[in-house]
Amino acid sequence: MPRYAQLVIGPAGSGKSTYCANLYQHCQSIGRVVHIVNFDPAAENFEYPVSVDIRELVSLEDVMEELKLGPNGGLMYCMEYMEENLDEWLHEELDDYIDDDYLVFDCPGQIELYSHVPILRTFVDQLKRWDFNICAVYLLDAQFASDVAKFISGCMASLSAMVQLELPHVNILSKMDLCPNKKDIERFLDPDVQMLLADLNRHMPPSFMKLNRAIAHLVDDYSLVNFLPLDITDEESFQYVLSHIDMALQFGEDAEVKIRDQDADFGGGTEAGGYNSDDAVDDV
Numbered sequence: 001m002p003r004y005a006q007l008v009i010g011p012a013g014s015g016k017s018t019y020c021a022n023l024y025q026h027c028q029s030i031g032r033v034v035h036i037v038n039f040d041p042a043a044e045n046f047e048y049p050v051s052v053d054i055r056e057l058v059s060l061e062d063v064m065e066e067l068k069l070g071p072n073g074g075l076m077y078c079m080e081y082m083e084e085n086l087d088e089w090l091h092e093e094l095d096d097y098i099d100d101d102y103l104v105f106d107c108p109g110q111i112e113l114y115s116h117v118p119i120l121r122t123f124v125d126q127l128k129r130w131d132f133n134i135c136a137v138y139l140l141d142a143q144f145a146s147d148v149a150k151f152i153s154g155c156m157a158s159l160s161a162m163v164q165l166e167l168p169h170v171n172i173l174s175k176m177d178l179c180p181n182k183k184d185i186e187r188f189l190d191p192d193v194q195m196l197l198a199d200l201n202r203h204m205p206p207s208f209m210k211l212n213r214a215i216a217h218l219v220d221d222y223s224l225v226n227f228l229p230l231d232i233t234d235e236e237s238f239q240y241v242l243s244h245i246d247m248a249l250q251f252g253e254d255a256e257v258k259i260r261d262q263d264a265d266f267g268g269g270t271e272a273g274g275y276n277s278d279d280a281v282d283d284v
C-alpha cells in the first residue's frame, strides 16, 4: 500500500505552519492520523507535535554560525545538505511510517525553492520511488486577491511550482478569516480570465496590454486559476479543503482511515495556530 504526503508550500508567511497545526487538530478531532514533518531548518516554535524534524539533520542557526552565511544563503545550504542526505537520513526517519501513513511536510517559505532550484524536485522524485502518493498544497495569502495584479503574480509563483514539481496541485487562499468581505474574493476562486485581463488593462498603461494578454493566457492554458478558500476558524471549510487534497492523493481509495490512538504521545493537545482567531474575526 502507498504512503501519502502533502507538501505544504507557498511564500513566506502565507500560513503554512498554521495550516499544518490546524490540520493536525482537525484530524485529531475526526479521529484521523496524520504526522507532521518539520521541513524548515529555520523553524523554532511549533503548534503541532513534530514527528520528523529536519533540524536534527541540519539547523539554520548552526549553518549561519559555522559557515558565516546569511539567512537565505544558509537556508539554501541546509536544503542542499538535506538533498545530499536523503537516502541516509530521511529514508531512515520515514521507515517508522509504513503502509497508508499520511505525512504532511511543512516546508520553508523561500520562494526560490519552488521556482528554479531543483532540490524539492529531487526530494519528491525520491518520495515517489519510496511509494508515496504526493500532493503539493500551495498556500497563497488571501490578501493577494485584493487586486488583480497581485493575484496574477501569486498565480505565476504557484504556476512555477506546479511546472517544477509536476505533482497533483491544490491551491489554497489562506487567512480567509481576515477577509472583511468574502464576496470580493469569490471572483478570484474560479475566475474568468477575460475579466481579470480587462481589470488589469484598466489599471495599467496601454503599453502593457499585449504582455497582460500573454500572461493571462499562459495562466489560463495551465488551468491553474483555481483556488480553494480556507478559513481555519471554520471546521467545514477545513473539511472541504482536505477532501479535495485527499482526492488528489487518491487517499481512501485503497486505504482505510486509521483511527487515532487516543493515547498519542503528544499530551494535552495544541492550541490552534498561534493566534487568536476570535480576535481576528472581531477585527474584520
Ligand SMILES: Nc1nc2c(ncn2[C@@H]2O[C@H](COP(=O)(O)OP(=O)(O)OP(=O)(O)O)[C@@H](O)[C@H]2O)c(=O)[nH]1
Binding pocket: 010, 011, 012, 013, 014, 015, 016, 017, 018, 019, 040, 107, 108, 109, 110, 174, 175, 176, 177, 178, 231, 232, 273, 274, 275, 277, 280
Ligand atoms: N488570522 C489568521 N492568521 C494566520 C492564518 N494563517 C497564518 N496566520 C498568521 O500569519 C503569520 C504567518 O503564519 P505562519 O503559519 O508562520 O506562515 P508560514 O507560511 O509557515 O511562514 P514561513 O514558515 O515563515 O514561510 C502568523 O502570525 C500566523 O499566526 C490564518 O488562517 N488566519
Ligand SMILES: [Mg+2]
Binding pocket: 016, 017, 018, 040, 043, 106, 107, 108
Ligand atoms: Mg512556517
